[in-house]
Amino acid sequence: MNHKKSMTYKTIFIERYFKSFCSFFIFNSSFLIRIVYSSNPLYSEKSVVLGEIRCTRRNPLYYYYNMHTYLRSLLEQRQQSALYRTRLTHLSPQTPTLLIDGQPYLAFCSNDYLGLASHPRLKGASHLITGHTLAHHALEKELAAYTGRERALLFSTGYMANLGVVTALLGRHDAVFLDKLNHVSLVEAALLSRAQIHRYPHNDIQTLARLLAKSQAPHKLIITDGVFSMDGDIANLPDIVQLANTYQAWVMVDDAHGLGVLGETGRGTLEMYGLGADEVPVLMGTLGKAFGVFGAFVAGSELLIEALIQSARSYIYTTALPPALAEAVRESLVVAEEEAWRRQRLHELIAYFRAAAAKRQIPLMESFTPIQPIVLGESEKALAVNAALYERGIIVTAIRPPTVPQKTARLRITLSALHEENQIDRLIEALVDVIMNNE
Numbered sequence: 134m135n136h137k138k139s140m141t142y143k144t145i146f147i148e149r150y151f152k153s154f155c156s157f158f159i160f161n162s163s164f165l166i167r168i169v170y171s172s173n174p175l176y177s178e179k180s181v182v183l184g185e186i187r188c189t190r191r192n193p194l195y196y197y198y199n200m201h202t203y204l205r206s207l208l209e210q211r212q213q214s215a216l217y218r219t220r221l222t223h224l225s226p227q228t229p230t231l232l233i234d235g236q237p238y239l240a241f242c243s244n245d246y247l248g249l250a251s252h253p254r255l256k257g258a259s260h261l262i263t264g265h266t267l268a269h270h271a272l273e274k275e276l277a278a279y280t281g282r283e284r285a286l287l288f289s290t291g292y293m294a295n296l297g298v299v300t301a302l303l304g305r306h307d308a309v310f311l312d313k314l315n316h317v318s319l320v321e322a323a324l325l326s327r328a329q330i331h332r333y334p335h336n337d338i339q340t341l342a343r344l345l346a347k348s349q350a351p352h353k354l355i356i357t358d359g360v361f362s363m364d365g366d367i368a369n370l371p372d373i374v375q376l377a378n379t380y381q382a383w384v385m386v387d388d389a390h391g392l393g394v395l396g397e398t399g400r401g402t403l404e405m406y407g408l409g410a411d412e413v414p415v416l417m418g419t420l421g422k423a424f425g426v427f428g429a430f431v432a433g434s435e436l437l438i439e440a441l442i443q444s445a446r447s448y449i450y451t452t453a454l455p456p457a458l459a460e461a462v463r464e465s466l467v468v469a470e471e472e473a474w475r476r477q478r479l480h481e482l483i484a485y486f487r488a489a490a491a492k493r494q495i496p497l498m499e500s501f502t503p504i505q506p507i508v509l510g511e512s513e514k515a516l517a518v519n520a521a522l523y524e525r526g527i528i529v530t531a532i533r534p535p536t537v538p539q540k541t542a543r544l545r546i547t548l549s550a551l552h553e554e555n556q557i558d559r560l561i562e563a564l565v566d567v568i569m570n571n572e
């Protein structure tokens with residue numbers, strides 16, 4: 134890039150003492166500001182470019198920063214806007230009581246819906262390794278049977294499964310239709326596919342119909358979460374399927390939070406609505422939530438799975454799930470089936486929580502799943518409530534933008550079959566103190 138030829142050029146010393154300087158280039162109607170560090174600003178060949186801010190007609194604004202300067206500024210911005218994430222390290226098994234720094238905390242923030250993550254049969258499963266391919270193969274067969282589909286394909290994570298499927302299915306002449314509240318991995322998958330992206334407001338079937346009607350794309354894929362991960366509500370699948378029939382679109386459901394939990398036998402959102410592979414040909418499920426282990430899978434027809442094996446890059450170009458985990462998931466499927474009481478108990482506890490919250494006028498969302506968010510608004514408020522609960526020995530995750538829309542920061546309470554009523558009572562009392570009485 135040779136800016137000097139045709140540009141006015143100015144060097145502004147922004148900080149003599151720290152020996153940084155700023156170059157300002159004006160080039161037709163565009164300009165560029167370059168921030169440089171040098172031990173002597175007059176000898177620019179010895180200087181280091183820290184960053185650039187460019188404004189051009191075609192590209193309104195670009196930032197190119199030296200990596201460390203860039204990362205630092207990002208972190209500072211996050212801290213200033215109460216979006217900085219910190220991690221808690223706990224040493225105990227995944228149960229409602231977690232040990233942090235030697236102190237017990239009552240946790241309402243796992244996805245261990247059936248309480249299987251600490252089940253003794255799963256913990257022992259790593260000793261059951263029978264061989265690399267056999268474990269995966271057996272699990273894929275069992276997942277296909279579990280979901281009532283011809284085949285299933287294991288991926289290392291749900292994120293990768295979503296990337297793999299959407300990029301394998303769509304190209305740049307195609308169109309993808311996404312609910313605004315879909316999980317971020319689906320949005321990333323759509324971007325990566327280079328298909329035309331249409332996002333419709335949450336569960337807004339009329340807008341989806343309008344978008345589908347207008348689209349001339351050869352392949353149209355509607356993708357929705359089964360259970361929305363930050364709101365806990367459920368996609369309107371029957372209407373989506375009907376639209377898909379009308380406009381010859383395909384449907385993909387990410388049922389990360391529905392499988393194991395919803396439906397008569399825990400087969401998820403599709404079972405709840407009585408839908409099968411004909412209506413929803415692509416089903417993605419994760420194995421690290423209700424099933425308490427790790428990994429993910431896509432279930433569908435023989436052809437779909439073969440196509441994914443050929444062209445899903447996040448399946449092809451990565452290390453497989455360890456066989457020990459595959460064995461653990463196999464055991465988890467059996468336990469989930471044998472111990473149906475876990476699902477029933479979970480639903481009892483959801484009802485108990487909702488009734489207790491309603492009694493104390495705690496504002497809940499329309500969710501009948503284990504995800505029970507309380508919207509608080511500003512990120513600062515969500516953090517303050519999270520900290521006040523922590524003081525009382527209770528952990529509930531504070532979810533802030535960009536995970537949820539601006540001004541809808543929230544507490545995301547998640548329930549497990551292993552919680553007890555008295556623990557929920559304790560949470561409710563703490564919420565009343567902290568949110569309702571502002572203590």
Ligand SMILES: Cc1ncc(COP(=O)(O)O)c(C=O)c1O
Nearest residue numbers: 290291292316358362387389419
């Ligand atoms: C709806 C949804 N899809 C996909 C994923 C990604 O799954 P994984 O954690 O296995 O990558 C998540 C995880 O949070 C999710 O909530």
